[in-house]
Amino acid sequence: MRPARACINLKALRHNYHYAKSLAPHSKAAAIIKANAYGHGAVVVARALYDADAFGVACIEEALELRESGITQPIVLLEGVFTPDELPLAARYQFMIAVHNVEQVEWLEQAQLTQPLAIWFKIDTGMHRLGFAPEQVPAFYARLKACANVAAITLMTHFARADEVDCSATEQQIARFKTATQGIQAPVSIANSPATLMWPSTRLDWIRPGIMLYGATPVAEDLPESKALQPVMTLESALISVRELGVGESIGYGARFTCEQPTRVGVVAMGYADGYPRHAVNGTPVAVNGVRTRIIGRVSMDMLTVDLTPLPTAKVGDRVELWGNTVRANEVAAHSQTIAYTLFTGVTRRVPLVYQS
Numbered sequence: 001m002r003p004a005r006a007c008i009n010l011k012a013l014r015h016n017y018h019y020a021k022s023l024a025p026h027s028k029a030a031a032i033i034k035a036n037a038y039g040h041g042a043v044v045v046a047r048a049l050y051d052a053d054a055f056g057v058a059c060i061e062e063a064l065e066l067r068e069s070g071i072t073q074p075i076v077l078l079e080g081v082f083t084p085d086e087l088p089l090a091a092r093y094q095f096m097i098a099v100h101n102v103e104q105v106e107w108l109e110q111a112q113l114t115q116p117l118a119i120w121f122k123i124d125t126g127m128h129r130l131g132f133a134p135e136q137v138p139a140f141y142a143r144l145k146a147c148a149n150v151a152a153i154t155l156m157t158h159f160a161r162a163d164e165v166d167c168s169a170t171e172q173q174i175a176r177f178k179t180a181t182q183g184i185q186a187p188v189s190i191a192n193s194p195a196t197l198m199w200p201s202t203r204l205d206w207i208r209p210g211i212m213l214y215g216a217t218p219v220a221e222d223l224p225e226s227k228a229l230q231p232v233m234t235l236e237s238a239l240i241s242v243r244e245l246g247v248g249e250s251i252g253y254g255a256r257f258t259c260e261q262p263t264r265v266g267v268v269a270m271g272y273a274d275g276y277p278r279h280a281v282n283g284t285p286v287a288v289n290g291v292r293t294r295i296i297g298r299v300s301m302d303m304l305t306v307d308l309t310p311l312p313t314a315k316v317g318d319r320v321e322l323w324g325n326t327v328r329a330n331e332v333a334a335h336s337q338t339i340a341y342t343l344f345t346g347v348t349r350r351v352p353l354v355y356q357s
Helices: 011-022 034-039 042-048 060-068 083-094 100-109 134-148 169-180 193-196 328-337 340-346
Strands: 003-007 026-033 054-057 073-077 098-100 117-122 150-158 188-191 234-244 263-268 285-290 289-293 303-309 320-325 352-356
Touching: 003 011, 011 026, 011 042, 011 352, 034 042, 034 054, 034 060, 034 340, 042 060, 042 188, 054 060, 060 083, 083 100, 083 117, 098 100, 100 134, 117 134, 134 150, 134 169, 150 234, 188 193, 193 352, 289 303, 320 328, 328 340
Parallel strands: 003 352, 026 054, 054 073, 073 098, 098 117, 117 150, 150 188
Antiparallel strands: 003 234, 234 263, 234 320, 263 303, 285 289, 285 320
8 A cells, every 4th residue: 555644643632632721721622623623534533532622613514524423512613604594403413603794693583493502702803804893792792692592602703813922913802802892791712722822811711722732833833832732643654766866966847956966865655646735845854764854856746755865774665754743744834835734634535544542
């Protein structure tokens, strides 16, 4: 079999969840497992997080997959429902739903439901994607409180720049949220992963850890809060060819890398069709047999090439780590002008997920 695979360390996953909880010991945590748990496998991840207070997903399809797989914890639809005919399903399966626009309020007011729904009332404090403007909050909160189809309301917002720990934008959003909700007595959820890690004042009734669950930090790697996280996914493969090239020889499509010295080159069974970023530059770190080296040449659909000059004994079949414990996903992302989120969610279906407890 082709050696490419993604190993998912469920022990590390649980560690990261409990680390998030330890930062906010008085808060409940909605573990964010949208997008197939950021590419880690939503059902398996949910089962591993059997003590999670709730799960957060993007849409009802993701929520139904969890329910139909036996997951019983509360599930929040973070974007709410997209059409009014989803509301009876949400009631049937007891999903909690975000409400972020007037249409969703009207759908709730007009729906015929078997039981009322728990609502997460989203306020736009500066992200400017979804949510009610601060001046709209009193009126729409009152409408939801008066609606027979609403059982309970949690207040929420989302930070745009919480990963920038020296930026005042998060403090400004917190202040807007406090002003908008003044006088309202309801549970509050405002902390995403960077806020959970770095902004203690946001650790209120609910936190919403996402990328941190999977061991990638949304803030600087060298911060103590980041160092406590453990990588969950290790993307790995093997060498399928080893060759010696002389000075002046070029490698791969476009001859992007030309050898300036005699170079030992390894070919790895991993490419952009597996989800590895095609735009990873020369020098992107990779580990062969636990020794860090670098990518040389352009990433192809099924293969990439690495510098084995520091590994004179490396041979066909030897293990290659693309990201994981030796090479962090954030490093690969930085060399590819992207973020770890896109690496994890971009791993394709031809890469099997192998779970380790």
